[in-house]
Amino acid sequence: xxxxxxxxxxxxxxxxxxxxxxxxxxxxxxxxxxxxxxxxxxxxxxxxxxxxxxxxxxxxxxxxxxxxxxxxxxxxxxxxxxxxxxxxxxxxxxxxxxxxxxxxxxxxxxxxxxxxxxxxxxxxxxxxxxxxxxxxxxxxxxxxxxxxxxxxxxxxxxxxxxxxxxxxxxxxxxxxxxxxxxxxxxxxxxxxxxxxxxxxxxxxxxxxxxxxxxxxxxxxxxxxxxxxxxxxxxxxxxxxxxxxxxxxxxxxx
Amino acid sequence: xxxxxxxxxxxxxxxxxxxxxxxxxxxxxxxxxxxxxxxxxxxxxxxxxxxxxxxxxxxxxxxxxxxxxxxxxxxxxxxxxxxxxxxxxxxxxxxxxxxxxxxxxxxxxxxxxxxxxxxxxxxxxxxxxxxxxxxxxxxxxxxxxxxxxxxxxxxxxxxxxxxxxxxxxxxxxxxxxxxxxxxxxxxxxxxxxxxxxxxxxxxxxxxxxxxxxxxx
Numbered sequence: 001x002x003x004x005x006x007x008x009x010x011x012x013x014x015x016x017x018x019x020x021x022x023x024x025x026x027x028x029x030x031x032x033x034x035x036x037x038x039x040x041x042x043x044x045x046x047x048x049x050x051x052x053x054x055x056x057x058x059x060x061x062x063x064x065x066x067x068x069x070x071x072x073x074x075x076x077x078x079x080x081x082x083x084x085x086x087x088x089x090x091x092x093x094x095x096x097x098x099x100x101x102x103x104x105x106x107x108x109x110x111x112x113x114x115x116x117x118x119x120x121x122x123x124x125x126x127x128x129x130x131x132x133x134x135x136x137x138x139x140x141x142x143x144x145x146x147x148x149x150x151x152x153x154x155x156x157x158x159x160x161x162x163x164x165x166x167x168x169x170x171x172x173x174x175x176x177x178x179x180x181x182x183x184x185x186x187x188x189x190x191x192x193x194x195x196x197x198x199x200x201x202x203x204x205x206x207x208x209x210x211x212x213x214x215x216x217x218x219x220x221x222x223x224x225x226x227x228x229x230x231x232x233x234x235x236x237x238x239x240x241x242x243x244x245x246x247x248x249x250x251x252x253x
Numbered sequence: 254x255x256x257x258x259x260x261x262x263x264x265x266x267x268x269x270x271x272x273x274x275x276x277x278x279x280x281x282x283x284x285x286x287x288x289x290x291x292x293x294x295x296x297x298x299x300x301x302x303x304x305x306x307x308x309x310x311x312x313x314x315x316x317x318x319x320x321x322x323x324x325x326x327x328x329x330x331x332x333x334x335x336x337x338x339x340x341x342x343x344x345x346x347x348x349x350x351x352x353x354x355x356x357x358x359x360x361x362x363x364x365x366x367x368x369x370x371x372x373x374x375x376x377x378x379x380x381x382x383x384x385x386x387x388x389x390x391x392x393x394x395x396x397x398x399x400x401x402x403x404x405x406x407x408x409x410x411x412x413x414x415x416x417x418x419x420x421x422x423x424x425x426x427x428x429x430x431x432x433x434x435x436x437x438x439x440x441x442x443x444x445x446x447x448x449x450x451x452x453x454x455x456x457x458x459x460x461x462x463x464x465x466x467x468x469x
Contacts, residue, residue, distance in 0.1 A: 001432050002382030003408060043456070045383055045410075070275050076410055076454045096271045098412075098454065121305045123379050123412040167379050196368070198381045221382065251383045251408045253456060 003249045004215050005222035006239065007046045008039040008229050009202060012062060012081070013053055019230055021178035023130070023146035026052065029230045032065050039229060040073040042236040043253030047077045048101065048170070048200075048224055050128075052145050054082025063095040070096025080128050080170070081145075089116050093124065101170050103128040104143040107150050107157075110164055117165030126200075127166035129154050131187055132174040139187050146174040155190045162195040169195065170224070173203035180206025180227055183214035192219035200224055208234070208242030215248055257283065258467045261296035263323065263339075264288040265313050268302030269453070273336065276453035280464040294322040298331055298469065303338030307347030307363060307415065310338045311355060320356065327358045332444050332469040334399065340440065340447030341417055349415055358445060360420030366413075366434055376432040383408040384429040384450075386438055391422035398426055398441045399448070399469070402461045409448075409455035409462075411436070416449065444469070 010032050011018050017035055020026035029035070036047055047069070051062050062079050069077055079092050080101025089100050106113050106127060117125040130146050131139040131154035139154035158169050171191055173184035183204040192199045201214045202224035214220045228234045243250045260282045262274055270286055277284045277300065285292065293299065301323060303310045314320050327333055335343045342355045347363040355363070370376050385408050388395060395401055411429065417437040419425050427439040429450075440447045446466065452459035 001377075001430070002380065002384040002411065005382050040456070067271075070272050072275075072279070074272075074276050074279070074453060074456055074459060076412070076451075093269060094271065096269065096275070098269060098272070122414070123381065124304075168381060196375050196377055198377055198379075221377070 003251045004243060005045040006236065006250060007048055007200060007222050007224040008044045009048045009050065009224040009226045010035060011050050011052045011226065012065060014061060017230065018052060019178065019227055022174055023177050033068055035230065036069050036073055039236070040075060043251070044075060044236060045251055046075055046222070047073065049077065049079045050101065051081025063091055066092060066095040066097050078126055080126070084112070086115055086119055089120060093120065099124040099126050099168070101126040101128040103130060106161070107141060107143050107152060110160065113161055113164040113166055117167065122165050122167035125166050126168045126170050127158070127161035128170045128172070129158060130172045130174050133184070133187070137186065137190065142174055146177070154187070155194050158191045159194050162197050166197060168198045168200065170200045170202060176204030177202070178227060179204055182206060182210040183218065185213050185218040188214050188218035188220050198222065208239055211239065211243060212246040212248065215243070216246070257297065259283045259285070259297045260300055260467060261293060261298070262286045262300045262302065263293055263319060265317050265319055267310050267313055268304045268337070268339065270302060273300060273302050273453045276460060276463055277467070280460055280467055282463070282467050288317055288319065290318045290322040293319060294326060296326060296331065298467070299323070299326050299333040301333065301335045301339035303336065303342060305338060307338060307341055307349040307355070308351065308353035311342055311347070311353055314342070324356055324358065327445055330444050332466060333446065334466050335447040336453070337413060337449060337451060340449055341415060343440070343445065343447050344417055344419070347415070359424055359440060359442060361418050361424070363415050363417045366416050366431065366436065370433045374432070376434065379412055379414045380431045380436060381412045382410070384411055384431065386427045386429060389422070389425035389428045392425045392427070393423050393441070395426065399446045399462050399466045400426055400439060402465050403458060407458050409438070409450040409452065409458055411450045413449055
């Protein structure tokens with residue numbers, strides 16, 4: 001089994017790295033390039049860029065940022081936000097992205113998942129699910145960066161996405177996102193139990209024990225972190241050491 | 254031994270060429286990215302990338318008249334490196350969406366990673382993530398290969414659902430464990446090398462591997 005992946009998630013608005021709470025109320029953190037480079041040097045396993053307002057304005061402004069990243073960052077890069085066609089995917093892959101994360105466009109037209117997976121391989125089709133708790137053991141999928149309800153059950157959607165050809169699931173808990181209070185372990189567990197694809201847990205990382213819980217009890221294959229890294233609340237070295245101490249296998253760069 | 258650090262990256266419309274090209278450049282390589290069969294034939298060293306399905310990659314390579322130049326290049330003794338599906342198509346056959354002929358430069362076939370382990374548990378497919386390299390039991394060792402500067406246990410980045418089964422176990426340089434299945438991670442025979450993982454996405458370890466290839 002591969003190591004637990006430690007992923008830096010960089011939410012982008014225009015040229016800036018931003019961070020919000022529950023995917024809202026965003027603040028500018030700084031230059032995405034500088035942060036990406038720092039994470040690479042500290043041994044991050046992967047980067048995820050999400051264009052936070054792309055769906056809203058029907059655009060994708062990430063190609064340039066991704067292109068610069070590919071110059072001096074040699075780990076996998078996933079890009080999401082506003083990806084809605086095979087052309088969008090091709091453009092991003094040509095700019096140096098390895099995978100694309102699709103949420104809104106996939107909910108609107110699930111066939112897109114299959115098309116991307118057939119044309120570029122399932123390994124580059126990451127289904128992004130923004131899930132909001134609606135009851136005990138029940139979550140609804142949201143689109144447009146946590147703004148729009150869909151009525152779709154998040155776990156059911158993950159199962160369906162796997163059947164459509166997704167190669168990975170990125171699950172973001174809208175409730176936990178930006179709170180630093182820990183991942184929604186129950187949500188992640190529900191999804192990892194439902195499908196055999198690798199699952200990236202996102203939203204809520206505040207302390208090493210949160211990572212240990214979502215990887216151990218939740219069964220996550222990868223953990224996306226934003227706030228704790230952006231604001232240097234935790235160093236990657238200390239996160240890795242804590243994961244190791246808890247018996248999790250992580251890459252030692 | 255070839256002069257300088259010139260390297261031709263085969264552009265046949267497949268694979269993340271930008272990342273491979275940038276990584277080779279970061280290792281001091283003078284990269285020429287081309288789909289011209291004559292330039293491919295004249296290369297000092299060759300990198301063959303590949304992403305997607307085995308059959309699609311082969312069809313695209315042949316359609317562009319690059320199959321024969323690549324085969325001939327391999328016979329010259331100059332160094333060649335296949336990456337991901339670019340490694341898989343070095344073999345005779347691929348069993349992805351039917352059976353497809355590969356370049357046939359190495360004996361063996363490429364088949365799906367079994368989705369169920371021996372103990373009945375389900376294995377996650379694709380095999381995605383950083384996994385540790387270990388020497389293959391019957392391999393010829395890492396000395397003199399692209400893995401010369403890698404220590405067993407160092408991790409590299411994989412993303413694939415199919416794995417090569419070399420006809421000659423000696424061609425297997427390294428493997429990686431995926432829930433009890435030994436994935437063929439790197440192959441080598443003479444001037445011919447292949448890695449299933451992505452060295453261009455494997456951080457400093459990957460760059461060491463590419464640097465070693467450029468020094469071959």
